[in-house]
Amino acid sequence: MSLNINKDLVLHISKLARIKISDEEVSEYEKNFKSIVEYIEQLKEVDTSKTEMLSNPMTLNLGYYENALGVSRKQREDKIETSLNVKEVVKNAPDSKNNEFRIQSVIENS
């Protein structure tokens, strides 16, 4: 296998994903990742040098309804609509004050 999955890589990924994992979990994820990535590696045998990416079927569907049905995809009219009021938005926040989200300190205390 070309890729070396080790503890450092798992820890690096967990940092990027903002998910804290314990030492035990690191070994478990390392094992899982090894077998999953090994399985995914089989994709490398497919020649895609002449193939375009398909990231969302919508891009191919557009042709269907624009050509076959004559329906064009228009952008929504740019008109002002009322949105949710602030009280409702912060209602689900774990911590809020004066209708604002309250977070923990970002700058260290000196």
Added chain:
Amino acid sequence: MSDFNTIYDSHLALKDKKISATELCNEYLKVAKENPNNTFITLTEDYALNKAQEIDKSGIKNHLDGIPFSLKDLFITKNIRTTAGSKMLYNYIPPYEGTTSSNLQNAGAVLVGKVGCDEFGMGSSNENTPFGPVNLPLNKDYLPGGSSGASAVSVLEKSSLFSIGTDTGGSVRLPANFCGLFGYKPTYGRVSRYGQIAYASSLDQASPFARTPLDIAIIMDAMTKNDEKDSTQAPIGAMSSTSKILNNKDKSLSLVIGIDRSMIENCREDVRENLNQSIKELEKNGVKFKDITLPHLKYSVAVYYVIATSEASSNLARFDGVHFGFSSTEGHDLENSYALSRSLGFHEEVKRRVLLGTFCLSSGYSDEYYSHACKVRRLIYDDFQKAFNECDYVYSPVCATTSFKKDELMTPLQMYMNDLYTIPVNLAGLPSMALPYGSSSLNSLPTGFQLIGNSFKDEELILDSHKIFEVLK
């Protein structure tokens, strides 16, 4: 208990005043309240009864008027708790309404409650959730499949006449297959995803469970209205498949159905027997089977686990413990509180997928994994397009086995392989109907197959499924 168990028959009984909407609602609520299979996360009893009484006053007009239904707890419902089957959203009360919920309720359907699922729709067993596994009512040692397992069970146990799940890689067709129901995954872009908690946005589609293709038609007609709030939905208007079925006079099945027989060979013996039997029956009724090959489908699971996890890692970034959802107070600064809230709020499988997706998109690996997987995805799409030059539909198993037992230990990869036959459909954005057919000679559990159509052939596929159901039942 009333002796009708389809939407259509219940509609006729309501219309003929053989039963009132309130009586019907009470029958289904009774089962929902007993909750014998751990189906429900949140019951909406008062809400349902109010709506049923309103309908009794205003009279029965639409097919869905007064019909009790449930929603997978991945659909946003205004002022009704929506958990995604996760500790992360345990107390989340949405301040807005999602389109799936509003479409069905505006059409007259009565929401009985919100049902369980694998957390955020990630899983094939309905076990990956802090709300506990859901029983398969046919045999309680077994699981209903997932991730929309509880939706299927709510129809089977008669706490709902229909239910809406989400199908990202087979999460509706697999439980439909395990429970002996119809499950329909629409063409990508046929229904709105507004207010559907996102797992993998290029694959997710709201998908119904019901007992007949006619019932599926009734539900789909209500779910396909244009929605300005989802730009990935095709603005082609609501379907009218119910009237197409009710007015249909042509009972013949002059269809050409493509089949890659290696798919059937790879199924367990009991499933294989029934699939071969279904093919024989269909041939007897005029269907012509044509051998096709779909050479890139064997890569589907690998492609799926790159693309779905990548999209999940991005979609689930919004759960930060600040704006809504679970928050850990242990972290002493913002960075730490993000990492702890996400670590304690998400369950194991969700963390595994977010981490895997973060890896696939991370600097140095994204071309090798994500971009390459999207190219193989295109080849899978092309395989299907080639097939549809020669046939109307593609026949495929839904799963190589029947339902599995609760204590069957599987590695993550083994679990992912359950979706081998359902995943290609989502990758290519195609519509597919899972049809129940027969039961296993090994364990008496339901078996079935799926019919895959070309993009936007939804109405044709539902009508033909109806005709097939008429000859196979």
